Amino acid sequence: MDKFVIAGGTALKGEIPTNGSKNSALPALAAALLTEEPVTLHRIPKVRDIRTMQRLLVDIGSQVEVDGDTVRMLTPRITSPEAPYELVKTMRASSLVLGPLVARSGRARVSLPGGCAIGARPINLHIFGLEQLGARINQAYGYIEAEAPDGLRGATVHFDRITVTGTEDLMMAAVLAKGETVLRNAAREPEVVDLAEMLTAMGARIEGAGTSTVVIQGVERLSGTEHTIIPDRIEAGTFVVAGAITDGDLLVTDCCPEHLGALVSKLQQAGVDVTQPGPTSLRVRGRGRIRSVDMTTEEYPGFATDLQAQYMALMTQADGIAMIVETIFENRFMHAQELARMGANIRLEGRQAIVAGKRELTGAGVIASDLRASASLVLAALVAKGETVIDRVYHIDRGYEKIEAKLAQAGADIRRVE
């Protein structure tokens, strides 16, 4: 199993580019199942979750060709409308094929995801939505079977809590349903908007993506398309925090600053100098001192739960006490114990973490528990005194493409060892 060995203490300087968004690419790949025509997707990040999705799509019947960061897909026929447990257990986003499969072939069999490191993460709302659209659902032997032999019918679906992939799954189901579907309390994340743009280019009729009410008029069929994925706001945000925590001077390029408003606002309140020198870049400069600022995670456009762990690492280096509240997932503080092993002073009380700074961090052996938790350990290691060894970096490889090379390019002393 690979490990990262990081020697802390270097202020990051220079430029780091951003990849395409993992969480946008995953539904985009699933959406290609909706047509028998070719779909070309640009800016697909080379991360493990994307490879898992591509394997799943091949099993389902797609031809998938990867050429750099471009992926070409052709799905003349759905040969096996199934997402097996072996794949779903390694990546919950496999459930994104549920909606497109029922819409295209009238049938889907998708393994129920089990528990997850960061919370229970059920998919009851995906299932409820499909039922509203007229699918018959049967649950047995750990699988969800959905059937709509005569096609789906448009309906109103009110999500009783906001779900990102649930909104995406239902959008992909509704585009080929008969009549109008209204999704209420829909997720407003940029990834939802990106998917809506791709589907619209394929001939779907969607209004309101990016607001809490999405209205979809079903169409008979969708055509192929060529689409470029939006920048990964979580990857970009992680690099922005890397610049701040190391008191560096870093330009994060090829990103979409508008998608990072909540993070930038918090950093500015904390006294970090963050500016937008161009439409696709953010510059972050340390001012030698960071103030503690409380933060609560929220759905977009609030502060992303996927940046909470990274923000916690930053707050260990801030003067004062910061209260961090996690509202999206019930168990997303696993990094706190590992940060504590490096010298951080963090008290957990249910969904609240109280971070007392500024503490000098020291290198230690730590274990990555999930994707974003691993990113926070890398950030902490960049400022820690001495050497940190992070085990189980396969978690980080799920969502960050060559993070060690990108950080090294900005001066970090980081290497991967087997």
Ligand code: EPU
């Ligand atoms: N929820 C339910 N029932 C459902 C669906 C969700 O109760 O049917 C709950 C979840 O348990 C959670 C909350 O609703 O407490 C929000 O979950 P959501 O469905 O929005 O999460 P997701 O769609 O499974 C996506 C991202 C996550 C990100 C969350 C929240 C993808 C592939 N994944 O997950 O990304 O944390 O939205 O923004 O888009 C990551 O990239 O590291 C990651 C975990």
